[in-house]
Amino acid sequence: MYEFNYQRPKSLADAAKALKSAGDGGKLVAGGQTLIPTLKQRLAQPSDLIDLGGLKDLAGIKVEGGKVTIGALTTHAEVAHSAAVQKAIPALAALAEGIGDPQVRNRGTIGGSVANADPAADYPAGVVGLGATVHTNERTIAADQFFTGLFTTALKPGEIVTAVSFPVPQKAGYAKFPNPASRYCVVAVMAAKTADGVRVAVTGAGPSVFRVKEMEAALGKNWAPAAVDGIKVAPANLNQDIHASAEYRAHLVGVMARRAIEAAG
Amino acid sequence: MAQDGIGASVRRKEDFRFLIGRGLYTDDIKRPGQTHAYILRSNQAHAELRKVDTEAAKRMPGVLAVFVGTDMEADKVGGLPCGWLIKNKDGSPMKEPPHPPLAIGRVRHVGDPVAVVVAETREQAKDAAERIEVDYKPLPAVASIAAAIKPGAPQIWDVAPGNTCYDWHIGDKAAVDAVFAKAHHVAKIDLYNNRLVPNAMEPRAAIGEYDAASGDYTLYTTSQNPHVIRLLMGAFVLHLPEHKLRVYAPDVGGGFGSKIYHYAEEAIVTWAAPKVGRPIKWTAERSESFMSDAHGRDHLTHAEMALDKDGKFLALRVATNANMGAYLSTFASCIPTYLYATLLAGVYTTPIVYCEVRAVFTNTVPVDAYRGAGRPEATFLLERLVDIAARDMKMDPVAIRRKNFIAATAFPYQTPVALQYDSGNYQATLDQALKAADWAGFEGRRAEAKKRGKLRGIGVSTYIEACGIAPSNVAGALGARAGLFEAAEVRVHPTGSVTVFTGSHSHGQGHETTFSQLVADQLGIPFDNVEIVHGDTAKIPFGMGTYGSRSLAVGGTALVKAVDKIIAKGKKIAAHMLEASEADIEFKDGKFTVAGTDRSKAFGEIALSAYIPHNYPLDQLEPGLDETAFYDPKNFTFPAGCHICELEIDPQTGTTHIAKFTAVDDVGRVINPMIVEGQVQGGVGQGIGQALLENCVYDKDGQLVTGSMLDYCMPRADDLPSIGVATHATLCAHNPLGVKGCGEVGAIGSPPAVINAVVDALRDYGVKHMDMPATPMKVWQTIRAASPKQAAE
Structure with missing residues (x-):
């Protein structure tokens, strides 16, 4: 692992500010299930690692108005085991339950997964297949516009995923x-x-x-x-x-x- | 049977320290002033090393030293030796290219060590390694057997034309050919036995230390055989006298063969320690393990079986190309010869066998023994070929095996390929397995599976293997450059407790428990009064270590011999104390008794007398009660048995699911059934891994495609069925315990059972053979190629 500046902002606004000021060298870390192994193998060299772990508001699951809204920092295990998700969209709970292994599910987050846009990840199929909306600190992005290619998304520099909302399907x-x-x-x-x-x-x-x-x-x-x-x-x-x-x-x-x-x- | 004696499933005493995180592995050891080494490895499969510029690296923070191959060469450091000389068909010796610990002039595989950086921290060493400038001139690479043996293929070693290490054979070719010429039927197979990466849970590690005051060197290392490392490194590589070199292999987290060998890193840290003036630690990362631990298997084979009209085996003819990798690892040369071709008779009466083996250099990691070592390759070939023969002849696979079994009354049985089997009962293990697996009810289950759209198959394998390597004089005659005895010291303390020093090494096998059971049972003392010490050349007698399922058969026998000496001396002491004739003293249940009387002395009393010899025959007997025995085995042992696999294939995806796995193994007398069951389950897990999941892949340029767990598929709990394990003991006829060894049977018997079942599941598609691993894609492609219409549905 190379050296980097570690930052742990207390608010979303501070996180966005830190990310913008770090420029190209800034990297967000949520559950770290892709980023930390990448760092350990010296395959990435960010100048600044901005840990979103302090933004407690970004975690949690709400079901209201025909939508399941999942905060970006919600772990796969929380989605998989949520009685509300299991009731509203059992397929989404099943998707989360099949990601990686228990260690990955207990650390990995939905926000991290969608922002990383790994072509072999589970969540992109859930987000697009269920016609979800990705919420960021700046706007909302429809699923069909969000994933733009291999490891690329519509996210702009400095933009942070805050939640994903899934309309409850029939x-x-x-x-x-x-x-x-x-x-x-x-x-x-x-x-x-x-x-x-x-x-x-x-x-x-x-x-x-x-x-x-x-x-x-x-x-x-x-x-x-x-x-x-x-x-x-x-x-x-x-x-x-x-x-x-x-x-x-x-x-x-x-x-x-x-x-x-x-x-x- | 005592509660914790021979035959009891005593819980493993070593597990307590492992479960509370207090095991002591090499990487746990922190020596005062310890520094850290990082090895810069070649990213090229084959290249000329034009220049290795370490100047910038030497100036990096925390760096203490940077060394390259020529530094070691200047110090007259020798190459890593090969421990077994194989001779060519014409009697000439195999080609033994040099194996410098750090590459000199050329790199020959991805992962070949190029330089070592020693720094205050591992991260600093890695930072500095990035500043080493290596000027590689790429050379064409050969990354597979097929590429290496092509006429005009790039040459890896000038001394080994055609990339051939040796061209060896066993048996009478002309006689075998004559039988084939007249045979009723010839069954044939072409197969590739897939290359495997061992992946012990604990990566390799080494700490080199030098005491300038005493001139003593210490190497802490992840080894299965510390004395072998001391001998090889001391005598051949670093030229250090053995009395000034201590090798200590503390707790080791799995070996499976991969930690037998003397590796470059051990020599590098020991050699560099006095130069740096501080201890040097190196620990592999998992990705380094993939490119530097010796790999296993990797055979390309054509084999033929001649049969008469009744399905009786008349002769076997085998031609194998075995991949050695870029260098000869410590025991690489003997694996595809004396641990492979000698097993080709199997459990059958095949009267004549010919096998030729060409060992081939490639630009890949060296290949050496991996759990089973040669015997899984022989068993896979033979048990597949027997199934093919049965199918060709329209015979039942069980019936053709029975017809050709060596009879239970035929022992000792001399095979046509050098070995003499001492005991066994192949009919009995087969019968027991068929019953446990409900073989008879299979067709009903297949029909039921078909209704669910699944293809169900069943496969049997009746295997034999050779353990307990080996009679030293026999091994020596065949080219071994080492003895293969084992040593044990039994030190009885004055109060009657016992410390055992064994030359065997436990890296997961549970010796501390099994050996304690053995000694407690034989001396009639409590299990908890026995301590087992292993792994430290400063403590134990010269031992050959643990591999080839030899610990109990060879190390355990040495232990019994040492215990016998203790009892013999104890009888003399007791005779004196009891004023009786030595011939009248009986030893039983921890008591020395004058036969036919109630006059006796407890074991502890005898021990006390030996160390406080007031009433003691000092004129005839030395004080003390401490005996050492070396045991050189009379023969190999021959575990054998029957494995049955039942599985279902999803024809839509090609996925294979194992429904039931049955193992019935004859491992001789069982000391601890729980440990044997665990060994068999682990071995079967690895065998299923080879059959369905694991495959080490190089691309044609010699880059390691499966360089991590992302692509190399180790079996996980949900890949494996519940494995039914049973034993059926016939006793080994030539060691006192009657034990044969259980460490490898699982990995040897299981792969052909799985593939035979896969082929059976696909019987309607005309599939004759499938190479391992039978991955979902391969199965799907096979189904589709056989019947495009059905596959598309």
Whole structure:
């Protein structure tokens, strides 16, 4: 680990100020489940590490007005074990329960996960699949506009994720095919029937989370597992590594979509 | 049976200190004035080292010294030696390229040590290492056996043309070929036995220390065999006399073979300690372990079995290419030869076997023994080939095995590949396993699984292995450069408690418990009155250490021999005290008794008399009660057994789920059933890991793709089934305890059982073989290739 200035602001405003003044060298840390290993391996060299751990207001879960709003510092374990989330959006609780291992779930946060935009993370499928809204210290960003590519988001310099709000769907299901080694998503699918229509979001398969419009259309007509049979995703732009070829990932998108719909009921 | 004697599942006494975090591992040791070393490692698979500029690094804060290979060379430091000479088919010796602790002139694998920085802190050493400028001239690399043996392949060593270390064989080729020429059927297999990264929980570590006042060196290290390290490093590398070099391997968190070898870092910190004038500690990070611990397996093999029309095995013919990596690790050369080809008869009466092995250098981490070491490779090949033969001949896989088993009455049994099996009952372990696994009910379960859309398969493996290495004279005749005895000292204290000094080394095996049970049982004293000391060359007699499941069979026998000497001397003392003839003294349950009388002396009384010899035959007997024994085994031991795996494949994803795993192992007499069960479960866990999950991958340029746990898939609890373990003992015929060894059976018997089950699950797809690991993608691709229509559904 290289040396850095450690800051622990007491307010969101102070955190934003610290981040802005640190410029390119500033880095936020919440649960640290990606950043700390990266630092330990000397793969990142931030000048300033701004610890959001003091911003207690950013943690917590609220269910009101047909929405589940989860504070950015809420851990995966808290989401997974929240009776309110389990009741309102069981698929979201199930997603959180399948992230990493107990240690990761007890430290990792939803804000950190969405801001990091790892192509193999679970939350991007949840956020896009459920049509969530990302709240920041400056504005709100619709899920479809938030994830812009590999490890990139619509967040501007100095902008901090404060919460993610999920409209409660009529039905939703999540199915994940984990990487056998890392347990990140090789392919995972969130399928949801919402007031605004059906959404099918895929994480792990591509450079960034994406929706499968053809499946959404088919499910819009007939919400049933069989509706996605035969709908293929082209392997052309999908990820490949030693664990899964692009063809295999493309195949798994179909299998996981079907299983997500089965899970949704 | 005493509550804590032989055969009792006594809880492990060593676990208390581990559970409360008070174990003492090498990295826990903090020596006064200790400094920290960081090794700069090659990021190139193969490159000329044009220049290593350490000037800027030397000026960094906290830096005490920076050394490169030429510094060690100038000090006449020797290369890391190989402990086993293998001869080529023509009788010439294998090629032994030099193995300097720090690279000189060329680097040959990613992770090859280039320089060492010694600093006040580890972070300072790492900071400084980033300032070392290495001018690499990249050379073409060969990262696999296939690439290394291609005509015109880049050459790693000038002394080893064709990247060949040796070209060895065993058996009569012409005679085997003649049998094949007339055989009714020939079953064939081509396989790759996947390369594994051991990944003991504790990474390797070493502390080198030099006392300028006494001239004594101390090396604290994560070793399975401290005396072997002292001998190799002292005599061959650093030229230090053994009486001035202490090697101490304290608590060690797992070895699995990877901590047998003498590694560069041990020599580097010991050599540099007097130069820096302070102790130097080095501890590997996990990513360093991946690129510097010796790897395991990595065989490319073609094998053929000749059969008669009834399915009787007539002959076996095997050609294996074995990956050695870039350098010869300590025992690398003997693994694919004498620990592999000699096991190819298996539990079968195959009358004639020929095996040729070419050992190949590649630009990869050295390969050496890993849990099972050669025997898993032999077993996988043979047990797959037997299944293929059964399938070819339309025979039941169990029936073909029974037909070819060595009969329980046939021992001692001389195999065609040098070994003589002393005992066993393969029919019995098979029967017991078939029953426990409900083999007979499988087709019903398969049909039920099919209704759920799952492909259910069952696989059997009937394996044998050789443990308790080894009769020294036999090993020596085969090229071993070491003896393979074991030593034990039993020191009885005046009050009758006992300290045992063993040359075996425990790094998870539970010797402190098993050996205490053994000694308590034999001397008739309380379990808690026995202390086991191991790992420190300053305390223990010269011992060969722990590997190859040898601790109980060889180390335990040395212990029994030392205990026997104690009892023999105790009888003399008792005879004097009881005024009886020595021949009339019986020893039982901790008492020396004049036969046929109630006159006796307790063990403690005899011990006290030995140290306070007032009423003692001083004219005939020395005082004291402290005996040492060295035991050189008469033969290997031959654990064997049957493993059965039942699993389900999800054809949609290719995922394999193990439904049930049954292991019935004959490990000879069992001292502590709980520890044996744990050993078998751990071994099966690693075997399932090899079969389904683990795979070390290099890209074609020699970069290590699976360099961390993100990509290298170690088995986790949820990958493993509940493993049913049972034992069926036939006693080893040539050691007094009748023990055979249990450390490796799990990793040896299980991989072919798993793959046989995978192939069985895919029987409708015409799949004949699948290499390990049977990953979801590989299974899915296999299904799709066999039947695109079904896979797409």
